[in-house]
Amino acid sequence: MPRFDDITPVLDRLAIEVPSWAYGNSGTRFKVFSTPGTPRTPEEKIADAAQVHRLTGLAPTVALHIPWDKVDDYAALQRYANDQGVTLGTINSNTFQDDAYKLGSLTHTDAAVRRQAIDHHLECLEIMDATGSQDLKIWLADGSNYPGQADIRTRQDLLHEALAEIYAQLGAEQRLVLEYKFFEPAFYHTDVPDWGTSYAQVAALGDQAFVCLDTGHHAPGTNIEFIVAQLLRLGKLGSFDFNSRFYADDDLIVGAADPFQLFRIMAEVIRGGGLDEGSQVALMLDQCHNIEDKVPGQIRSVLNVQEMTARALLLDREALGKAQESGDVLAANAIYMDAFYTDVRPMLAGYRAARGLPEDPMAAFAESGYLPKIAAERVGGQQAGWGA
Ligand code: LRH
Numbered sequence: 004m005p006r007f008d009d010i011t012p013v014l015d016r017l018a019i020e021v022p023s024w025a026y027g028n029s030g031t032r033f034k035v036f037s038t039p040g041t042p043r044t045p046e047e048k049i050a051d052a053a054q055v056h057r058l059t060g061l062a063p064t065v066a067l068h069i070p071w072d073k074v075d076d077y078a079a080l081q082r083y084a085n086d087q088g089v090t091l092g093t094i095n096s097n098t099f100q101d102d103a104y105k106l107g108s109l110t111h112t113d114a115a116v117r118r119q120a121i122d123h124h125l126e127c128l129e130i131m132d133a134t135g136s137q138d139l140k141i142w143l144a145d146g147s148n149y150p151g152q153a154d155i156r157t158r159q160d161l162l163h164e165a166l167a168e169i170y171a172q173l174g175a176e177q178r179l180v181l182e183y184k185f186f187e188p189a190f191y192h193t194d195v196p197d198w199g200t201s202y203a204q205v206a207a208l209g210d211q212a213f214v215c216l217d218t219g220h221h222a223p224g225t226n227i228e229f230i231v232a233q234l235l236r237l238g239k240l241g242s243f244d245f246n247s248r249f250y251a252d253d254d255l256i257v258g259a260a261d262p263f264q265l266f267r268i269m270a271e272v273i274r275g276g277g278l279d280e281g282s283q284v285a286l287m288l289d290q291c292h293n294i295e296d297k298v299p300g301q302i303r304s305v306l307n308v309q310e311m312t313a314r315a316l317l318l319d320r321e322a323l324g325k326a327q328e329s330g331d332v333l334a335a336n337a338i339y340m341d342a343f344y345t346d347v348r349p350m351l352a353g354y355r356a357a358r359g360l361p362e363d364p365m366a367a368f369a370e371s372g373y374l375p376k377i378a379a380e381r382v383g384g385q386q387a388g389w390g391a
């Protein structure tokens with residue numbers, strides 16, 4: 004097994020983008036519980052995100068969702084973020100809230116609705132130019148509820164046409180990442196339901212288009228690490244939306260429901276070069292904190308990713324390769340499980356201390372007084388998006 008010191012250069016590169024919407028109020032269809040101190044503006048969400056980075060050193064960038072984070076001056080918002088010690092990252096488009104999109108957005112049969120959705124994405128690209136963001140992330144709610152309701156084949160062609168128009172406007176350093184989700188809000192068919200469809204669409208666009216894998220967007224029992232391996236093999240894994248789920252798109256804290264799955268995913272990311280220098284794989288969170296405090300919820304999340312990454316980096320790949328080649332099933336499995344069962348928490352505490360970070364960022368946050376401070380300062384916090 005590698006020594007902990009051997010893996011620290013890779014840990015030093017680990018960066019996990021946090022979503023602005025994780026800091027706002029969100030909830031289920033039944034009730035949105037507000038938390039004292041919830042941000043009222045994009046600036047306040049960024050300030051909270053900066054707190055996560057300050058205590059963990061793991062979250063240098065913040066993703067925005069448009070129009071949830073609409074401001075007049077995005078360059079100024081980027082300067083504000085930089086002053087807080089973070090950078091604005093991925094721009095997420097939103098074509099799932101307007102009445103016009105009831106029957107679809109980029110795949111709608113009505114050209115006027117498609118135009119509106121394409122123009123929204125072009126506006127997102129302008130925002131990216133102002134912020135210097137690299138990634139435009141597209142998730143579409145498009146789909147249908149009843150067999151026969153829509154021509155599912157034509158919609159793939161419409162989707163390609165619309166994506167091609169958006170793709171043509173990307174800057175040289177910019178990327179388009181297309182997220183898939185197997186159902187919801189549409190329940191019969193979804194236009195980008197799986198990695199294969201996303202791959203087919205982005206492959207048809209070109210080298211600057213990639214797949215985004217949201218860990219909560221698969222049917223139960225799906226072998227997600229296999230998808231990771233395949234997309235890395237094809238050079239098309241652009242980014243992750245990390246979260247965890249018990250049932251559907253639960254958006255719970257990554258690594259909370261199934262740390263072993265997170266370990267297996269990170270092991271495949273590492274195997275495929277996804278943590279190598281200059282890797283094209285962006286790690287992001289896509290979560291909501293419905294009942295727990297949001298800033299520590301995000302701290303817990305990035306720490307979970309760090310912990311499972313460290314364990315995956317400790318996998319003895321040489322020994323594993325030998326066991327696999329010799330067909331020693333039980334030895335191979337034991338080597339894999341040894342890495343998973345390694346408690347890296349004391350080593351990570353020392354690692355943090357050596358970098359001037361708190362050994363226990365959760366405790367440091369609790370002691371910082373940040374929550375009571377924002378609770379006193381901010382009155383009337385914002386909904387993350389839905390219903391806002
Ligand atoms: C859709 C999704 C997508 C959205 C986010 C708010 O379920 O995962 O990434 O942009 O939620």
Ligand code: MN
Binds near residue numbers: 142182217244289
């Ligand atoms: Mn997502």
Ligand code: MN
Binds near residue numbers: 217219220252289
């Ligand atoms: Mn989701």
